[in-house]
Amino acid sequence: MRKDLIINKKIYSSFFSCPEDVRKILEGLFVYSKPYSDDLKKLLIINNPDCLSSIKKEEYNSIINRFSLADLMDKGYVRLNPKIMRGTHEEIKAYILVAFDNFSPNDVSPRFLDYTFHFDIICNNDAWVLDNLAVRPLMIAGYIDGLLRSMTEQNKYLWDNSDNQARIKLTGIGEYELLGCN
Numbered sequence: 140m141r142k143d144l145i146i147n148k149k150i151y152s153s154f155f156s157c158p159e160d161v162r163k164i165l166e167g168l169f170v171y172s173k174p175y176s177d178d179l180k181k182l183l184i185i186n187n188p189d190c191l192s193s194i195k196k197e198e199y200n201s202i203i204n205r206f207s208l209a210d211l212m213d214k215g216y217v218r219l220n221p222k223i224m225r226g227t228h229e230e231i232k233a234y235i236l237v238a239f240d241n242f243s244p245n246d247v248s249p250r251f252l253d254y255t256f257h258f259d260i261i262c263n264n265d266a267w268v269l270d271n272l273a274v275r276p277l278m279i280a281g282y283i284d285g286l287l288r289s290m291t292e293q294n295k296y297l298w299d300n301s302d303n304q305a306r307i308k309l310t311g312i313g314e315y316e317l318l319g320c321n
Contacts, residue, residue: 153252157239160256165217165237167290168283169208177203179282182275183216183233186266191278223261231263233275235283258283 169176180203181190189195211217215224218236236259245251260276260283267275 151250153242153250153254157254161219161237164256164287165208165212168286169211169217172286172290175282175286179279179286180206180211182279182282183211183235186231186233186263188266188269190269191273192270221259231266233260233262233266233279235260235279 168179177200178191181199184203184206185199190199192199206214206216208217212219214232216232216234218234219238221236221238223234223236238257238259239254240257241255242252243254245253258280260279262275262279269275269278
């Protein structure tokens with residue numbers, strides 16, 4: 140029997156939807172959520188304690204406006220792989236590592252998988268403390284959590300900026316829930 144004539148059924152797996160979910164979430168964090176996305180970029184790119192200060196807002200905005208989401212990923216500020224490499228004379232950075240974990244069948248529909256989407260936030264100790272005793276990794280975590288909470292609305296809506304409220308519908312049927320922060 141000729142194997143090239145066998146018609147295989149299209150395969151389905153929730154794992155195949157992970158890249159689309161990553162794209163939607165990262166666009167929500169860094170593209171569709173101004174002015175908060177600008178503050179998140181400042182926390183990653185600008186290592187000064189006054190990175191969120193209104194005094195140098197124009198100067199810092201001119202720096203971060205040069206960075207698209209693709210630039211943030213190309214320059215390593217946002218990473219999908221857990222390896223962090225630094226050049227010999229490279230400036231210190233803050234990093235967000237994006238990862239998936241704990242895949243399990245969904246209670247409502249076993250065809251779908253529930254999973255943990257998590258962010259590891261890594262900051263150099265020298266750039267840890269911001270003005271007003273704010274802590275850089277906690278500020279980054281706060282922006283990520285706040286933006287995701289405001290966008291998901293229990294996953295009922297697709298992207299919709301008509302009322303200036305970005306909402307996201309991931310590919311599955313689950314809901315966004317903060318499970319913890321380390």
